Amino acid sequence: MSRLHILGVGMGPQHVTVEVAEALRACDYVLAARKGAEDTLLALRRTVCASHGVELVAIPDPERDRSDSLGAAYPRAVRDWHDARVEAYADLIAARPGTIGMLVWGDASLYDSSIRIAEALAARGAIEEYRVWPGVSAPQLLAARHRLVLNDVGGAVHVTTGRRLRAAVEAGLDNLVVMLNRRLELDGLEDWSIWWGGNLGAPGEELVAGRVGDVLPEILAARARARDAAGWVMDLYLLRRP
Structure with a gap:
């Protein structure tokens, strides 16, 4: 066998x-x-x-x-x-x-x-x-690259996908790791803080952090660079309510 x-x-x-x-x-x-x-x-x-x-x-x-x-x-x-x-x-x-x-x-x-x-x-x-x-996971890499603790003191972190982000926000969750993003749809979340990473651990790795409304164009440009460098892009981010 x-x-x-x-x-x-x-x-x-x-x-x-x-x-x-x-x-x-x-x-x-x-x-x-x-x-x-x-x-x-x-x-x-x-x-x-x-x-x-x-x-x-x-x-x-x-x-x-x-x-x-x-x-x-x-x-x-x-x-x-x-x-x-x-x-x-x-x-x-x-x-x-x-x-x-x-x-x-x-x-x-x-x-x-x-x-x-x-x-x-x-x-x-x-x-x-x-x-x-076990292996090194994408949320682990994201936290390490941005020198983050994913949860606040005594708090929780919710891991979800891009297609379920809106449901998580509407449910009142305020500290989210978001994976498997076909596209970034962050309208209405401009005041949230984001720590984003693309193709982490691979050639052409990209990192951006800041207020969503300020850094979203930078993230979209970085996402395009990561795709151009590798021929694909796998990205994730930590999103935290202000």
Whole structure:
């Protein structure tokens, strides 16, 4: 039977912990989804694997329905996509049993589906067991780069996505880490404070902080620079009510 190692690798080789490196070297190969001919994150995975002498096996990622990414059909579309991934991964694992690694950007605990995929693989008997090793998460990097504590003294921090930001604000939450932003929609929040980061830990990393109304044009320009430098942009920010 096969076993799966889910390995958090932050934003690349510089964030691989000693514990993750040891678990990676124990893998027979690393399984990864290939999302297109110019998959920069797949190339970074190859770099991580090569630095530890482990083969990377890439298979095409199933298509995902993105036609209703903000609506009621979104959860169903994601479940269908995950089911297709599980099917493809199970077929490969059946052909190549052993100890298999999956490299997770940041950490598997936040907005990542690797653990759900592993649970499904285990439920259908494709793997005997799976384990998870933590990595450096994007909120950790954001806090470190801006020299921040994410919560006020005795306070809380709410982690959400860009598409759920308005609901969080309307619910009265006032200290928010916002991830997975397709665009920045901060109208009406001009007096809030923001600490923003784009492509943290990667070449072309960008940082901006200040009052939203003052620095939003700077953030948009930095976001464009990060996209130009890497061909993609992953950004997040801490947003705090005045």
